[in-house]
Amino acid sequence: LAIAGFAGFSGRIANLFDYARENRAGTVARYIPELARQDPDQFGLAVCSLDGQRLALGDAEQAFCLQSVVKPLNYALALALNGENQVHRHVGREPSGRRFNELALDPDNRPHNPMINSGAIMCAAMIRPSRPLADRLDLVQRFVASAAGGAACGFDEAVYRSERQTAARNLSLVKLMDEHDAFPEGTDTGAALDLYLRTCSLTLDCQGLSVGAAMLANGGVCPLTGHRVIDPRIVRNTLSLMLTCGMYDYSGEYAFSVGLPAKSGVSGGLMIVIPGIAGIALFSPRLDRQGNCVRGIEFSRRLIEDYPFHIFAGV
Numbered sequence: 001l002a003i004a005g006f007a008g009f010s011g012r013i014a015n016l017f018d019y020a021r022e023n024r025a026g027t028v029a030r031y032i033p034e035l036a037r038q039d040p041d042q043f044g045l046a047v048c049s050l051d052g053q054r055l056a057l058g059d060a061e062q063a064f065c066l067q068s069v070v071k072p073l074n075y076a077l078a079l080a081l082n083g084e085n086q087v088h089r090h091v092g093r094e095p096s097g098r099r100f101n102e103l104a105l106d107p108d109n110r111p112h113n114p115m116i117n118s119g120a121i122m123c124a125a126m127i128r129p130s131r132p133l134a135d136r137l138d139l140v141q142r143f144v145a146s147a148a149g150g151a152a153c154g155f156d157e158a159v160y161r162s163e164r165q166t167a168a169r170n171l172s173l174v175k176l177m178d179e180h181d182a183f184p185e186g187t188d189t190g191a192a193l194d195l196y197l198r199t200c201s202l203t204l205d206c207q208g209l210s211v212g213a214a215m216l217a218n219g220g221v222c223p224l225t226g227h228r229v230i231d232p233r234i235v236r237n238t239l240s241l242m243l244t245c246g247m248y249d250y251s252g253e254y255a256f257s258v259g260l261p262a263k264s265g266v267s268g269g270l271m272i273v274i275p276g277i278a279g280i281a282l283f284s285p286r287l288d289r290q291g292n293c294v295r296g297i298e299f300s301r302r303l304i305e306d307y308p309f310h311i312f313a314g315v
């Protein structure tokens, strides 16, 4: 399925983009000093359709650190390296209904899911644990770049340092999981946390991120390069968890009213997957109470009013 009349579609998306820009609610994330310094009014959007048509608006070429937007990719990589059974022995697949950094585990003493901090630290622990940290980060960085069709994936050293210095909450999550023997045996938990924080500091722009979303929308094959990046079964797992857990404690509401797998991050990034049709990426650092990008939510709601993209729209 392709978007017929991409020019008309682009015009409509540009209108929705302008609408969303008017929304000045929300503030930049303050708990990470380097993110608090972001210009709140940056705003970019990119679309990549499955037949390779592209649209870029505003700051679509401004690179930003992925933060939680990297979580689905880390999860997909952990699945590819360890298999589903092993990964889910250590991380659940149930929405937590709590904040993304809540100190809480599920009844089996696992993090609730891979889309919140505890679960993402757990996935990081399962990415080539026996290798040196630099190699592990390099593997994730190459994976992110190939997911984005070969786009430049950078590393924001300042954000990483800033987070390292303010990691008290994430350290507490590691302690909690450690206390409950949640990690695979022999895990170097310090290295797992470090890898997690480093992957949060990887950067892409909206253009690149939209290609990653389109790859997921395309069952794991990059629509630009034709290269298979992820197995279909892993894509299915990843999209299921993005739908149920991708927007923190707003996930149920987003699934209900927008009906698309998506993932947000505290830097203001948002990736939206329209299965079989396209990938969309937005960047706007103004966040709401849950830590989701205000303009991204506004855009999503309006998109669904105009197009039958809600996954249950056609049933």
Ligand code: GLN
Pocket: 066, 067, 068, 069, 100, 101, 117, 163, 170, 197, 200, 264, 265, 266, 267, 291
């Ligand atoms: N690096 C951030 C943290 O660990 C990621 C959180 C997010 O984007 N929600 O707190």
